[in-house]
Amino acid sequence: MLRIDALSKTYADGNKALDTLDLTIGAGEIVALVGGSGCGKTTLLRLIAGLDTATSGQIRLDDAVISGPSADVGVIFQEPRLFPWLTIDDNVAFGLSDLSAFEREGLVANALTRVGLSGHGHRWPRELSGGQQQRAAIARALITRPRLLIMDEPFSALDPTTRQSLHRHLLSLWDESRPTVLMVTHDVEEAVSLADRIIVMRPNPGRLHEEFPNLLSRPRDRMGTGFESLSRSILKSLDQSLKPAPQPAARATAGEAAWW
């Protein structure tokens, strides 16, 4: 279980990216964060990954406080970020250096099969398409069996067909160990087809705006009425989350205009 208590992050330039955010995610739950730019989605993920430190507040995974990168947290970035000097096999096995070569081979072969890359293990990243590279990155993140997986718009650079096949691969790998998943996406359809819960965030500063439980049964039919109505209400909420401009900011702009 991931518990986030009163988490705030203010960057050195004074930009308040997150403001006292509370969020609890149950074990094995898949949660999608959607929101306009500047609402602190990526900041939140970076804090949970331990790549940045929070200004105040606390993140706890089960009973451990997260203060840096942890073995229990797997990360999938927007780009594949494979190491170009390692073969796909070695890239996927990057987090397994403690294991014997034999154990490693078995795990890597299994993970590559799960993401549909079996037989590609000996190739260099540059020889793979963008979708294949991202699949290798998914395998690399999940092979260490983290209890929490965080993903920052992992499929945004891919075309819709590739994206859907990656959703299947991701769910197949997820099914092996059922980690908690927290993902950021711009694509509402993607959120609805993957997540158990969708959270809309609000910008300036980043806060939670509205939550949508997703009770649709898997596999989800993109054409179904339930899918569509949920997508529509999320889009509506997204629209609202961006609309209400905070009053003080508006006054400041007016004052500025009058000044010169």
Next chain:
Amino acid sequence: MTFPASTTQAGAPPAERLDAPASPNVAAGTMPVPAPARRWGTGGIVGFVLPFALALVWEASVRLGFSNGRLMPPPSRIGATLWDLAQTGELASHAAATLWRVAAGFGLGAAAGTVLGAVSGASPVMRRIMDPTLQALRAIPSIAWVPLFILWLGIFEASKVALIAVGVFFPVYLGVAAALSGVDRKIIEVGRVFRLSRLQMIRRVTLPAILPAWITALRTGLGLGFMFVVAAEFMGASEGLGYLLVDGQQLGRPDRILAAIIAFAVLGKLADGLLVVVTRPLLTWQDVGRDRL
């Protein structure tokens, strides 16, 4: 070689695929005539046309009496001189002396450049302390050190090696420092996510990431090493290809000068080729054809 390598590997039967990662460049070597190589080949032949034509014209004009060829000897005489030098063993001993100096100077300069470049690239504080001084020293034309080196180190080998080392040092230092400070933050973050220690991060991420730039820097340094060995051998050498140049001038033997120049060109190209071949297995993963450099 990028494109054919990927197609052969993609189309290879599973049995062949297994040994591909173990010896990637062997696989690359046995592949059926790669298209870019063929293009390089015809380009190479076309490239030979102009120098050969010029050589033939010069040879003919000397033979037909348009020129006496005293100051600019015809190719046949240069060839004969080279042959003579090779026969008497002079060429080999001069070349060996030059190569030894380049190797010693290159080794010292490259080692110092790599170490200081690594320190300056890895630590912003050290960079602020060291870099301005080194940049100031770099602004001095390296040949200007010669009188000082001769006073300090004598006119024998030490001063020559020192001059070559200075020449090699700067490109290697700059290359390593720039490569280190330019390592992609995104890929470093992946290392952080996997909780690599400082040492592991260097071994598994930073070193491989800067390897291509380091090798390019070494090649630049080696080229400069050959440049500076000539300067070094101009003053007070009794052997070496550079000595052969000066000797040819003093004896009024342009054929010997040109023979030495050709020997320099061949040695320089061979040394560079050797560096490329030795380092190629380290860089098979790269997305560019280094051979075309």
